[in-house]
Amino acid sequence: MSERTIVTVSAGLGQPSSTRLLADRLSEAAVTELEARGVRVTVEAVELRDIAHEIVNNMLTGFPTGELTGVLEKLTAADGLILVTPLFTTTYSGLFKSFIDIIDKDALTDMPVLLGATGGTPRHSLALEYSMRPLLTYLRADVATTSVFAATDDWAGEGDQVNPLPGRIRRAGRELAEMVAARENAGPADLYDGVPSFDQMLGNV
Template sequence: MNERTIVAISAGLGQPSSTRLLADRLTEATTAELASRNVGARVETIELRGIAHEIVNAMLTGFPTGSLREALDTMTAADGLVLVSPLFTTTYSGLFKSFIDVIDKDSLTGMPVLLGATGGTARHSLALEYSMRPLLTYLRADVVPTSVFAATDDWSGEVDTVNPLPARIRRAGKELADRVAERPADGAAGLYDDVPSFDQMLRGI
């Protein structure tokens, strides 16, 4: 049985973070659905707050290095992605957008992607559709139909009739699992393997 890799990208700024919590719930729903089909899966989670400095450096130099380069290779070799950002002023965070900006424009073509976002109030839930989805569609990712927004109050209960968040998470996880299960489990090589480091460029290597 070939194992599939689900990579979660969390752009949460706090620790602990509701953004990371949502990313965990979405990957759990996806892997549970894959397991029900006898498809093995492992999860790798990347928290952007830990590589924020490397992201800024890559924006300035044009070349990813260190932990950021490893994160990009992990992401592009995945069978499916879960991308979750907090919302600020009705759109994704600056950290999330900066990370997207340093991704090779062709690296997510056809990649199954599940989108999630967190915020203080449900009034901003449509930001997933008018900002995050177009951004990933531009990169030609295969974005699943159901996106998941979690407001602060959504974490207060788990009963579906009172709180629709658990059911929406399950539905989104099933959609991502559908796309992942259809893909060959051979894994892509890292797209940044041949990119020289900034130090090597300065030395003329």
């Protein structure tokens, strides 16, 4: 049985968080599909609110510290990512964007990525396509065709007849599973690759 790792990143600010809930539902859908294909899956969940200070410090210093170091290692060594953010003023949150900004520009090349977002009203659902998707496409990630937006009212209905959210989650999970299953196992990334040594910075003196 082959093995794959999926990392979920949720940028919700509250606890409990509908953003984390959507990330969990998406990962469950992907895991179900992968296990049906005979793939063993490990899911690593990351909540950005827990490492917000480390993210800011990394932006100021250029180097990850503390728990953030391990998060970045998991992220870049994953076989697939699920990225979910709340929408503020019709776009992704500042915390989410700050996290994306500190990831090495080549770390997500060809990485299977599933996008999700939460918000108060369905009017903002297109933000997934005009802000989040271009951001990950710029980083050359392999973004799943189906993205999932969940408004506050979407959590009220359970059946597909009254609420399309469960069906959309299953479809998105299936797409990510297909991408992850087809991908070669990723190796661990070197966060400091390309960073000059002290000798190099001092001119080997």
